[in-house]
Amino acid sequence: MGNTIWLRDNCGEKVVESLSMSNGATSVLLEVLALSGSDLAVTDREKEFIVWLNQRDQSIVGIGTVGFSISEMPWTKRDYNEAKRFLFSVIDSAINKHRWEDLDYTPNEDIVVRILNHFRLLITNFQEEFVDESHYIEWSATDELDEYPTIPNGFPHCSKHKILLSCHGCLLCNDGM
Numbered sequence: 001m002g003n004t005i006w007l008r009d010n011c012g013e014k015v016v017e018s019l020s021m022s023n024g025a026t027s028v029l030l031e032v033l034a035l036s037g038s039d040l041a042v043t044d045r046e047k048e049f050i051v052w053l054n055q056r057d058q059s060i061v062g063i064g065t066v067g068f069s070i071s072e073m074p075w076t077k078r079d080y081n082e083a084k085r086f087l088f089s090v091i092d093s094a095i096n097k098h099r100w101e102d103l104d105y106t107p108n109e110d111i112v113v114r115i116l117n118h119f120r121l122l123i124t125n126f127q128e129e130f131v132d133e134s135h136y137i138e139w140s141a142t143d144e145l146d147e148y149p150t151i152p153n154g155f156p157h158c159s160k161h162k163i164l165l166s167c168h169g170c171l172l173c174n175d176g177m
């Protein structure tokens with residue numbers, strides 16, 4: 001078991017080597033991205049990318065079920081370059097151990113940095129022509145009556161961990177349960 005993040009082109013060919021990780025390593029990747037991303041996200045679109053990542057919460061949706069394709073992320077053609085730049089800044093900040101001290105464990109730095117660099121490589125190789133906005137449209141569609149919308153209204157943060165909440169709540173609170 002474990003999770004894989006992959007990137008294929010529009011013909012279904014693998015673009016770069018997929019990132020396969022243990023379930024534990026996946027949680028660490030998502031948690032360090034949540035810490036840096038929640039602090040760096042300023043615009044709603046930037047916050048959406050972090051909420052999308054935080055939704056891959058193994059404590060809630062099941063361990064080993066949160067792998068994804070880079071194409072499934074909430075890309076739009078309009079702000080493709082800005083989104084990519086934002087994600088690079090989030091990854092680089094995570095590599096620089098941004099707020100790692102807020103985790104209740106000490107990540108294995110060698111492993112986490114290797115995984116972050118691999119994730120960066122996958123994002124680097126994601127081309128504008130791979131953007132399929134139907135993923136974003138489907139994900140961001142809101143139902144006014146939904147008590148737990150996919151993108152929580154107003155982008156609330158966890159008061160304890162200061163990270164953006166997904167529809168599943170706080171990644172770090174849930175991991176500590």
Ligand SMILES: [Zn+2]
Pocket residue numbers: 158159160161162170171172173174
């Ligand atoms: Zn929390």
